[in-house]
Amino acid sequence: MKNNFVFFLSFLLLTQFTLAQSDYEKVQNFKAEVEKLSNDIDNVKSLEGLDSLKLAVSLLEKNYADDKELLDKSLYPDNFTSTFEKLSGKIISRRENFSDVGDLQAKVVSLQNQLDQLSDENSRLLKQIKEYQKVGGTDRASVNELRRLVSDLRTKLKQRDELVRSIVDSLLSDYVRHPMSLNDAEKQAIYEKVETGNLFYNIERTVRDNLEYLKVSTFTPEQLSDLKEDQSEFYKMWKRVGPRLAQLYKEQGDQTGEVAYISNMFSEWEQKLDERIWGRIEQAFSKHDIKLSFDNGKEFTQVFVNFIEEKSDGASEVEYKNFRDSLWIAELKVNWLPKLIDNEMLTVEQRDQMEEAVESWEAKYESDTSWYWYVLIGFVLLIFLLILIPKWKNSNKPLSEQ
Amino acid sequence: MKLLKIILLVFTFALTSCTSITLTPANFAWPIESVVTTDEMGNVSIERYSTEFNSSEIFKNEFGDSVEVANRELRVIRDHLGYYLMTAKGFMNVYVFESKDGAFNQINKIFIAKEGLQNPALNQRTPNVELLDGEKKYILNSKGTVR
Numbered sequence: 001m002k003n004n005f006v007f008f009l010s011f012l013l014l015t016q017f018t019l020a021q022s023d024y025e026k027v028q029n030f031k032a033e034v035e036k037l038s039n040d041i042d043n044v045k046s047l048e049g050l051d052s053l054k055l056a057v058s059l060l061e062k063n064y065a066d067d068k069e070l071l072d073k074s075l076y077p078d079n080f081t082s083t084f085e086k087l088s089g090k091i092i093s094r095r096e097n098f099s100d101v102g103d104l105q106a107k108v109v110s111l112q113n114q115l116d117q118l119s120d121e122n123s124r125l126l127k128q129i130k131e132y133q134k135v136g137g138t139d140r141a142s143v144n145e146l147r148r149l150v151s152d153l154r155t156k157l158k159q160r161d162e163l164v165r166s167i168v169d170s171l172l173s174d175y176v177r178h179p180m181s182l183n184d185a186e187k188q189a190i191y192e193k194v195e196t197g198n199l200f201y202n203i204e205r206t207v208r209d210n211l212e213y214l215k216v217s218t219f220t221p222e223q224l225s226d227l228k229e230d231q232s233e234f235y236k237m238w239k240r241v242g243p244r245l246a247q248l249y250k251e252q253g254d255q256t257g258e259v260a261y262i263s264n265m266f267s268e269w270e271q272k273l274d275e276r277i278w279g280r281i282e283q284a285f286s287k288h289d290i291k292l293s294f295d296n297g298k299e300f301t302q303v304f305v306n307f308i309e310e311k312s313d314g315a316s317e318v319e320y321k322n323f324r325d326s327l328w329i330a331e332l333k334v335n336w337l338p339k340l341i342d343n344e345m346l347t348v349e350q351r352d353q354m355e356e357a358v359e360s361w362e363a364k365y366e367s368d369t370s371w372y373w374y375v376l377i378g379f380v381l382l383i384f385l386l387i388l389i390p391k392w393k394n395s396n397k398p399l400s401e402q
Numbered sequence: 403m404k405l406l407k408i409i410l411l412v413f414t415f416a417l418t419s420c421t422s423i424t425l426t427p428a429n430f431a432w433p434i435e436s437v438v439t440t441d442e443m444g445n446v447s448i449e450r451y452s453t454e455f456n457s458s459e460i461f462k463n464e465f466g467d468s469v470e471v472a473n474r475e476l477r478v479i480r481d482h483l484g485y486y487l488m489t490a491k492g493f494m495n496v497y498v499f500e501s502k503d504g505a506f507n508q509i510n511k512i513f514i515a516k517e518g519l520q521n522p523a524l525n526q527r528t529p530n531v532e533l534l535d536g537e538k539k540y541i542l543n544s545k546g547t548v549r
Contacts, residue, residue: 021534022523023434024477073433076450 027074030064034083041090043185047098050091057087111167115202118160122209125153129216150217157206157213161230164206165237168199172241190248200258203238207265214272224277225339231273232343235266242266274345284331288323297346305357312361320361328358430484435477435524444471448478455506457488464493479524481531485509485544489533492518496533498544512546 037057044050061084064071071080078086132146171193194200210231219227246259278295285292292307294300311323337354340346438446444458458471478488486499486506494517498510514533525532530548533540541548 021525021539023525024437024523027434070433 023070023074026067027071030060030067030071031075033060034087037087038090041087041094043183044094045185045188047095050094050098054091057084057091111163111170115160115163115167118156118163119205119209122153122156122160125149125156126209126212126216129153133216153213153216154223157209158226158230161206161210161234164202165234167202168237168241171199172244175244187248194245200262204258204262204265206234207262207269211265211269211272214276219276219280221280221335221339224273224280225343228273228277228339228343228345231269235270238262238266277340277345281332281336284327284336288327290327297340297350300346301350301353304354308354308357308361312364315361317365320365324358324362428484429482429528430480431482431526431528432480433526435479435526437475437477440471440474440476442472444474446476446478460488460497461490463497464490464495477522477524479526479531481526481544482528483544487524487531487542487544489514489519489522489524491520491522493522494518496542510544510546512542514540514547 037053037060040056041050041053044053064080068080071083075083129146129149132142132149172190175190210227214227242259242263246263249259274296278300281300282292282294290307292303294303312320315323332354337346337351341348341351432451436448436450438448440446440457440461443456444461445454445456447454457474457476460476461469461471461474474490476488476490478486480486484500486501487496488499489496494513494515496512496514497508498512499506500509501507515535519533519535521534521536523534525534527541530541530543533542
């Protein structure tokens with residue numbers, strides 16, 4: 001039907017051209033036809049449509065073949081041949097896009113299957129963990145089983161996070177990288193991609209499961225750092241994609257709320273995870289009977305520096321060494337500070353500030369030690385002189401006096 | 403005799419240096435007419451040929467001094483000899499101009515129809531120019547109507 005319409009339109013135009021005698025009109029009509037075809041090629045939504053347009057281009061070329069000389073002179077800086085070369089080039093490029101989209105869709109479908117499988121496994125694992133926690137078995141076997149389940153869940157969650165990220169990348173990377181304005185067909189293609197990848201649902205589910213995972217276990221600094229890295233990557237991806245999707249869906253309206261909701265969930269995920277990390281660092285202090293409280297890198301630095309300043313006034317060297325070896329070096333310097341910096345929760349300047357505070361505390365004991373050393377060295381020298389001087393005097397007396 | 407030789411030599415030199423050269427053949431024909439619309443002051447601009455001029459006088463000549471010159475369509479074509487032929491809807495004539503000293507100077511006015519042109523169009527048909535007006539067709543050159 002559509003093809004018939006194109007033929008009919010072309011025939012009508014052909015008839016019009018035969019009647020028209022003004023060269024100017026011929027050229028204007030030709031330009032209008034070329035522009036229309038060019039727009040149609042840009043906006044075509046299927047390969048079948050593209051085939052019809054290819055036919056329409058051939059027909060146009062045939063219809064205007066008699067006016068080639070006129071058009072060659074009039075279409076400056078183009079000419080008849082280059083005009084059709086451009087249209088053919090556009091058709092080829094659109095055909096490639098269609099095959100790319102086809103490949104992409106196949107890839108996404110395969111990823112989607114893996115994703116569904118992982119999501120089901122994650123739900124099962126989460127359920128099992130919660131059941132174990134309810135029963136509250138404290139025997140070694142139960143504890144080991146629970147650990148194994150949590151570890152499995154983490155592995156699967158990580159795999160799924162990566163899968164979702166790769167789906168988003170496959171579908172939207174071009175759109176995100178090139179901030180151009182889109183025509184209706186391109187917008188439609190993005191909507192379709194979002195639908196094909198079930199994107200909103202998958203992202204939302206990933207974030208929700210990660211939030212659940214945070215509730216079901218306690219974590220080592222390494223595990224928390226790993227989780228934070230994962231969360232940061234995911235959030236960065238959403239910060240790139242989210243605003244562009246929000247902008248796109250603003251015109252559609254129906255999914256705008258969804259984009260905002262997912263953005264909120266990401267904020268919540270970040271906030272909860274950060275709370276866990278800062279809480280875990282607070283625990284490291286409380287194990288040494290130090291009660292400190294902080295929610296971010298700035299607070300942590302300030303609270304820590306204040307604590308050191310207060311503590312250094314009255315603490316003994318033994319207390320300092322105890323703090324330095326068991327908390328500052330073993331916990332903070334080795335475990336936490338590098339991870340906090342890696343995850344952009346603490347700046348290098350803030351870490352330096354903390355190090356300076358500890359060094360200035362240490363300096364107080366270093367100066368005392370030096371004073372003792374000076375006394376000791378002076379004492380040794382005195383002894384040395386007291387022994388050697390009489391001997392030297394004796395050795396210099398004349399033999400008769402000795 | 404010697405003086406005569408010197409005078410002849412100087413005269414020959416002066417004559418040679420004063421002679422202008424001619425580049426020929428040349429073809430100034432535009433492939434199609436340009437259809438331009440006047441602004442409020444009657445100015446038109448033919449972008450492709452980077453040509454701008456004020457067309458008020460041509461409209462006043464056709465319709466009288468009180469004519470509103472804004473937003474009128476003017477059709478211009480240049481023939482192979484370099485003359486500009488101009489006309490518009492309602493015109494009784496086709497005007498022929500040459501460009502000289504930064505102006506268009508009218509060299510001819512070809513009368514076409516008393517009732518005025520209804521839907522004129524100019525086609526390049528070197529060495530002539532074809533004027534179409536609906537069903538009617540006229541063949542012109544800068545000197546007048548050929549047929």
